[in-house]
Amino acid sequence: MSKLLLMQGGTETEIVFSPPIPLKTLLAQSGVAFVLPCGGRGACGKCAVEASGALSEPDAQTGTYLLCRTAALGDCRVKLPDYADMSIDAGTQTTRLRPNDSARGYGAALDIGTTTLAMRVFDLRSGACVGEATRINPQTQVAADVIGRIEAAINGHGDALKSMLWDAVGQMAEQAAPGKPIYRMVAAGNTTMLYLLNGFDPSDLSRAPFSAKHLFGTHGRMADTDLYFPPCFHAFAGADLTCAILASGMCEKTRCSVLCDVGTNGEIALYRDGTLITASTAAGPALEGAGISCGCASVPGAIDRVWREKNEVRFHTIGGQKPIGICGSGLIDLIAVLLDLGMIDETGRMERAYPLADGVALLPQDVRAIQLAKAAICAGIHTVLKKTGTDASDVQAFYAAGGFGSRIDPVSAARIGLFPRALANRTVPIGNAALDGAGAVLSDPDGERALMHLREIGTYLSLSGDADFAEFYMEDMLFA
Amino acid sequence: MELKEISLQLEAGRAKEVKALVQQAIDEGFPADRILNEGLLAGMNAIGVRFRNNEVFVPEVLIAARAMKMGANVLKPLLTESGVQAAGRVCIGTVMGDLHDIGKNLVAMMMEGKGLEVIDIGTDVPPEQFIETAIEEDCQIICCSALLTTTMNVMGDVVRAAENAGIRDRVKIMVGGAPVTAAFAAQIGADAYTPDAASAAEQAAAFCREMKEKQAV
Numbered sequence: 001m002s003k004l005l006l007m008q009g010g011t012e013t014e015i016v017f018s019p020p021i022p023l024k025t026l027l028a029q030s031g032v033a034f035v036l037p038c039g040g041r042g043a044c045g046k047c048a049v050e051a052s053g054a055l056s057e058p059d060a061q062t063g064t065y066l067l068c069r070t071a072a073l074g075d076c077r078v079k080l081p082d083y084a085d086m087s088i089d090a091g092t093q094t095t096r097l098r099p100n101d102s103a104r105g106y107g108a109a110l111d112i113g114t115t116t117l118a119m120r121v122f123d124l125r126s127g128a129c130v131g132e133a134t135r136i137n138p139q140t141q142v143a144a145d146v147i148g149r150i151e152a153a154i155n156g157h158g159d160a161l162k163s164m165l166w167d168a169v170g171q172m173a174e175q176a177a178p179g180k181p182i183y184r185m186v187a188a189g190n191t192t193m194l195y196l197l198n199g200f201d202p203s204d205l206s207r208a209p210f211s212a213k214h215l216f217g218t219h220g221r222m223a224d225t226d227l228y229f230p231p232c233f234h235a236f237a238g239a240d241l242t243c244a245i246l247a248s249g250m251c252e253k254t255r256c257s258v259l260c261d262v263g264t265n266g267e268i269a270l271y272r273d274g275t276l277i278t279a280s281t282a283a284g285p286a287l288e289g290a291g292i293s294c295g296c297a298s299v300p301g302a303i304d305r306v307w308r309e310k311n312e313v314r315f316h317t318i319g320g321q322k323p324i325g326i327c328g329s330g331l332i333d334l335i336a337v338l339l340d341l342g343m344i345d346e347t348g349r350m351e352r353a354y355p356l357a358d359g360v361a362l363l364p365q366d367v368r369a370i371q372l373a374k375a376a377i378c379a380g381i382h383t384v385l386k387k388t389g390t391d392a393s394d395v396q397a398f399y400a401a402g403g404f405g406s407r408i409d410p411v412s413a414a415r416i417g418l419f420p421r422a423l424a425n426r427t428v429p430i431g432n433a434a435l436d437g438a439g440a441v442l443s444d445p446d447g448e449r450a451l452m453h454l455r456e457i458g459t460y461l462s463l464s465g466d467a468d469f470a471e472f473y474m475e476d477m478l479f480a
Numbered sequence: 481m482e483l484k485e486i487s488l489q490l491e492a493g494r495a496k497e498v499k500a501l502v503q504q505a506i507d508e509g510f511p512a513d514r515i516l517n518e519g520l521l522a523g524m525n526a527i528g529v530r531f532r533n534n535e536v537f538v539p540e541v542l543i544a545a546r547a548m549k550m551g552a553n554v555l556k557p558l559l560t561e562s563g564v565q566a567a568g569r570v571c572i573g574t575v576m577g578d579l580h581d582i583g584k585n586l587v588a589m590m591m592e593g594k595g596l597e598v599i600d601i602g603t604d605v606p607p608e609q610f611i612e613t614a615i616e617e618d619c620q621i622i623c624c625s626a627l628l629t630t631t632m633n634v635m636g637d638v639v640r641a642a643e644n645a646g647i648r649d650r651v652k653i654m655v656g657g658a659p660v661t662a663a664f665a666a667q668i669g670a671d672a673y674t675p676d677a678a679s680a681a682e683q684a685a686a687f688c689r690e691m692k693e694k695q696a697v
Contacts, residue, residue: 147628154630206630207577208604282580348537364534371537464579465603473582474539 002054004072006032008080011456019054023078024072028141032080050079064146097127105183106130108173109439111240111432112189112197113137114146114264115288116403117168118435121177124184127443131176138164139196144285145264146192147202150202153195166222186228186438190238190265191215194229210235217452228466230441234460236280241267242454243437246447248399248430251276256390258381258423259399261434262287262408266377269458270384276458277388281380281469285417286373288404289327292366294356296325303360304407305332313337315356323357329407334362335370336415339479346480365381375416379472380465381420386468387461392422401433419474481508483518488549490523491530493543495550498523502551512558516595520551528678531590538586541677545589552592565606566597569690571613572623573605575634580627583657583677587623596621596688607634607641613628614642614651620691621684624670626657635660636668652687656680 004015004026017029047067048059053076058065065078103124111118120132135203139161142152153161173182187197194216195202204213216239217231230239241261250257251271261267266281289295289302296302301324315330318322326334338344338354348371354360385392398419400406405427416422430436441447463469481504489497498520505515527544529535570591574584581603589599599617601609610622622642626632635655642648652671655664665673671687674680 149628151630207628210579341613347540349535352493368534368537462579470582470585474542477539478536 002072002074002076002103004075005077007077008032008217008352017072020056020071021057023072024068024141026072027067027434029218031182041058042071049081052077070469095111096129097122097124097439099127100124100443100445103443106177106180107186108176108182108343108443109435109442110169110172110185110187110189110247111243111435111438112165112187113240114149114190115144116139117165117172118432119169119172119176120435120439121173121180121182122439122442124443131156132178133172133176134170135168144290146190147206150192153202154206158196158199158201161196162351164194165197182225184226184228184442186230186243186441188230188239188243188434188438190240191232191235192238194232194239198229205235215455217448217455222385228441228448230438230448233278233455233458234280236265237267237269237278239462240434241269241278242434242451242458243441244399244401244433245269245271245276245432245437245454246451247437247440248398248401248428250397254396256394257397257399258384258395258400259430259433260377260381260405260419261401262377262405262418263402264288266380268380268384270388270390272390272394274457275388277384277461278458279380279384279463281376281460281463283373283376284369286369287328287331287377288332288443289325291369292326293332293363294360294366295331296327298327298329298403298407300326301325302327303330303334305409306330306337306356308337308340310475311341312339312351313356323360325360326362327357328404329409329412331366331370332408332416332418333412335367335479336409336412338362339415344479346478348477348479352476370416372478374416375473375477378417378476379469381423382472382476383463383466383469385420386472392420395423395426397428398423398426399433400427400429401431403432405429406431415479417479483507483510483515484522486515486519487523487526490520490544490547491526493540493547495543495547497552498547499554501555506554506558512562513564515555516552516559516564520548520555521593521595524548524590528590528593528681532676532678541586541589545593554620567595567685568621568691569597569599569617569619570621570623570684571601571610571617571619572601572625573601573610574603574625574627575631576604576606577615577634578626578628578631579603580625580657583627584623584625586677587625587680590602591623591675591684593696594681594685596681596684598605607637610638611641611645611647615645615647619651620688621652621654623654623656623680623684625659627653629659631656632659633668637668639669650691652684652691654680654683654687670683 002019006013048064051065054074056071074222107124108121115298116319118134121130143149212235215232220227232238256272256328268279270277300319301321302318303315303323303326304318308380344350350364350367353363410427414421486501588600591598624635654672655670662673672683674683
């Protein structure tokens, strides 16, 4: 037997094991949460940890120990980043629900994202929010992306994936509202996450024609808790989108409006005179800083704002700490600034790397990765506008949802063409609207009916193979 | 005129000018194969090199490829007449279960830019269709694209289907797409993995040359 000394956030834990064993297996077995951004393919180098002792060879190129590729061969020490430090933005739109005198106990609104989980617990009678909790989706240690999770579930790990989620949900409820029994829970999330939460076989989500057997809008039970899974539109337009649309109020407040939830997938909804068109576009994780040489998540030390003062480029880091990388909102700002300075031309060409801070530089290929991602989002919106014969000037409001969507600067976003420029001055950031929508359904007796109505008036528009989309995708890749 | 003018206009993506210049070159009596090689293909080649060096990106390649197509359409009857053969024939598609086609389309364009004839069989293509097309269209190369880890294994089925159909010795199978690696290509018995469109086109052209030389021996 050997010992692993695990250091994280100032605490040390000793784990006894029989070598040799891959570190990721050992940590998972020991219930330690960690993040493998590329799903353990050894491709991104972002899971590098400080380690010493009897370990397999470090990565040949970088000389670092990658969590996903290193095996423990005997006594060793590993220092993990303090993931708990990650400031996950749960959004702060709704802090109070409608009071309901006939209601009793506590209810939880939950948003199950591919990367992060967010929960808010409410006193159902008073409508007051009594606590909230966020954490990294523990399934990220199995795979970072949705397809990797689907694959794992198909290969017999469905039960493990399911219990990972429920364990995390239980812990979050305990953190948000210690000792308070939850009578009702509304679980928003993308279609795949709802499948995995229910332990359904996601084979139908894994390949074309991607027709989901389960679109939810259903109730379940967990011990004494009534569970509600809001309806999904399609395999790629899930309950998170339905709840975000509800929270935005776009179908009541406007005659014509567009909502976009920016994440690894950009989910889009266009409402116009009683009809709702939804679509999904695969942006990839670049806008969240993954796959970008200097990119990082929104953690302390991440450069989240970049601006120009006269001819000097200034930046701000989360927590005011020493810069460690650039997160999504900072990347968009930086590219906008470099476009204004003429250091990136309208085709996206950058002559040489741009050093922003000590050890943090934007490379030409980073700009290319951002171009691909932003073009996917922008072309998705352009296509939906075109298919519905909607002129951008008819759009009364453009709702930017999601933690990321709310953090980005609308001016920078318009400058790089993340969204159609014509919508820039109508941008309404609405935070984690999926979570807000789930919360609204908790206390509103008509909430479920309203969600089902959205699904009834909604149709899904597939963008893959669409000629208009392909055309917009090329055009929108430019910074013109 | 100089044929270099065609390649320069093509690099700049000026389709109308390319078309006019190709017609002018024909009128001035340049042989069709020289117009193709020193005009159109030289221009696409330059774009390919600049793409690899990160100087130009997908949109410029697309615009140049459109210009190339306009010029090639003018030239086609003459090429056929004078018996100029394409450098090789390729069938390309995204495998069954997968609908992603942007990468595949780019590869197809770059291959045309290398003077290869490309038969694009679209997305969600079952293994048998790759084989049938390769046989019917007399292709030397089958190119498979997949963007999903859940569909990339279909590429292995394509390799086996080629074996079963008895054509494995006369077609090269190339694979690509975000989750694909050289190790995966080797594991399923494909002939090559290339990480980007420019190198895919180069690899395909190299395979075709190789196979032609073999035939000649």
